[in-house]
Amino acid sequence: MSPARFAFAAHPDALTDLRQLPDLIRDQALLHLQDLVHGERVAKRLEGRLEGFHKVYLGTGTAFASHRLVVQFRPAPPGSRYAREVYLVAAGSREDYAAYRTAQLRMNRTGLNQPADTGPADEARVRAARARSPHTGENQFGPAPARTAFSTSTPAADPRKALR
Numbered sequence: 001m002s003p004a005r006f007a008f009a010a011h012p013d014a015l016t017d018l019r020q021l022p023d024l025i026r027d028q029a030l031l032h033l034q035d036l037v038h039g040e041r042v043a044k045r046l047e048g049r050l051e052g053f054h055k056v057y058l059g060t061g062t063a064f065a066s067h068r069l070v071v072q073f074r075p076a077p078p079g080s081r082y083a084r085e086v087y088l089v090a091a092g093s094r095e096d097y098a099a100y101r102t103a104q105l106r107m108n109r110t111g112l113n114q115p116a117d118t119g120p121a122d123e124a125r126v127r128a129a130r131a132r133s134p135h136t137g138e139n140q141f142g143p144a145p146a147r148t149a150f151s152t153s154t155p156a157a158d159p160r161k162a163l164r
Contacts, residue, residue: 005039007076007085011106017091017099024060025067029091032056032069036086043071049109050100053089068094070103 018026035041036056043054050070058067069091076085089106092099104110 002038002040004037004082006037006073007080007082008033008037008088009077009085010088011090013102013106014088014090017102018088021058021067021091025058028058028060029056029067029069032058033071033086033088036071043069046070046100049104050107053103053107055100058091066094067092068099070099072107 018029021029032041036043041056043056046053046055053070053072056069056071057065058069059065070089072087072089073084074087076082090099090103092102
């Protein structure tokens with residue numbers, strides 16, 4: 001095996017995540033992390049709120065790619081013999097994006113995904129656009145017309161059927 005190219009660190013809760021994985025998935029996760037530290041594996045870059053982070057697919061047999069690791073390659077702390085480190089943020093199921101949501105919460109990436117150079121006017125426009133409800137009943141031509149109930153010449157037996 002080649003010498004390590006990166007240091008390794010993990011969010012404290014990510015270690016708990018690893019312990020809670022099924023045995024085969026956990027073993028695979030540890031091997032993948034070892035390969036990442038030794039520079040023998042590539043992780044796929046994430047986008048959006050987790051830009052700057054990477055994912056590693058985990059799974060066995062028919063459940064291939066059922067779990068994910070979310071890692072970050074970042075500068076190692078001062079005094080480390082390595083320049084960079086692999087930082088494990090989250091490990092978990094891919095179902096319902098659980099691993100990704102956990103990573104967002106742990107890294108405080110839950111807000112709007114805005115570039116750093118967004119000005120106050122742009123931020124106000126974004127908030128206004130998101131605050132406008134599509135269910136106000138108004139459109140570009142003014143308020144929606146009122147609905148009228150049509151009556152029939154003979155009353156229906158069930159009053160709920162009269163307003164069809």
